[in-house]
Amino acid sequence: MYIFFASDVRSDGRIIGVTEELAAQEIYDMISQAPEPFFLPQGTKMGHVHLAVGDALASSKRYQALLDMQEKHQYAKASWIASGSYHHHLAFNQWQRRHAVHQDKQAGLAQISFVSDQAAELLAIASRASKLGFQIKQQTTRQLQLLDTDGIAIQIDYQH
Numbered sequence: 123m124y125i126f127f128a129s130d131v132r133s134d135g136r137i138i139g140v141t142e143e144l145a146a147q148e149i150y151d152m153i154s155q156a157p158e159p160f161f162l163p164q165g166t167k168m169g170h171v172h173l174a175v176g177d178a179l180a181s182s183k184r185y186q187a188l189l190d191m192q193e194k195h196q197y198a199k200a201s202w203i204a205s206g207s208y209h210h211h212l213a214f215n216q217w218q219r220r221h222a223v224h225q226d227k228q229a230g231l232a233q234i235s236f237v238s239d240q241a242a243e244l245l246a247i248a249s250r251a252s253k254l255g256f257q258i259k260q261q262t263t264r265q266l267q268l269l270d271t272d273g274i275a276i277q278i279d280y281q282h
Contacts, residue, residue, distance in 0.1 A: 131209050133207075134194070134207065135194045135204055135206075135207045135208055135209045135210070136194045136195045136202075136209070143217055144217075146217065169211075170204075170208075170209075170210050170211050170212065170213065171211075171212055171213070171231070171234055172212075172213040172214075172215055173212065173213070173214050173215070173231070173234070173272070173274060174215055174216075174217060174230065174231075174272075175214045175215070175216065175272045175274075176216070176271075176272050177216065178196075178198075178199050178200050178201050178214040178215060178216045179196060179198075179201055179214075181201075181214045181270070181271070181272065182196065182201035182203055182214045184254045184255060184256070184270070184271070185203060185212055185214070185270075186203050187250060187254055188247060188250055188251060188254055188256065189203075189205070189212075189236070189247065190205065191203040191204055191205045191211065191212070192204065192205070194209060194210050195210075199215065199216035199217070200213065200214060200215045200216065201213065201214045202214075231274065232275065233274075233275040233276070233277055234274065234275070234276050234277075235276075235277040235278070235279065236276070236277070236278045236279070237278075237279050237280075237281050238278060238279070238280050238281070239280070239281060239282065240280070241263065241280050241282075243280075244263075244264075244265075244266055244278060244280045247266060247278060248261055248266050251266070251268055255270075255271050256268040256269065256270055256271075256276070257269040257270075259275075263280070264279065264280045264281075265277065265278070265279050265280070266278045
């Protein structure tokens with residue numbers, strides 16, 4: 123869990139503070155005994171998402187180029203990016219996953235979804251995706267499904 127105070131967030135959206143590793147194994151042990159998986163309700167909107175990746179800085183650069191976002195803060199094993207002045211929409215954390223790829227049926231995030239209100243933006247993202255190492259799984263005029271180099275599924279929908 124991260125707790126930031128107003129004095130930690132700079133005017134350009136960067137956060138100056140301390141990030142500590144989550145007790146992932148303890149949490150996994152607790153949830154692995156749960157009777158059924160937990161799912162967020164359909165349509166849930168998140169302010170920001172942290173992705174566990176194999177190389178935080180490389181992933182950050184790829185996503186910045188893909189989604190036209192800027193880096194707000196980074197250090198060796200983490201990076202935070204956003205559009206505009208928001209402190210971060212996406213964060214990339216390495217923790218103990220250096221160069222590990224997400225496996226099917228592994229606990230964690232199954233997919234990250236974005237919505238665009240501009241059809242041209244969806245086409246531009248699709249054009250950049252394969253050049254940046256994202257695998258295009260499916261593309262229509264209203265939806266783009268990608269797989270990143272860490273095995274994270276991404277869906278981008280055009281909604282007019």
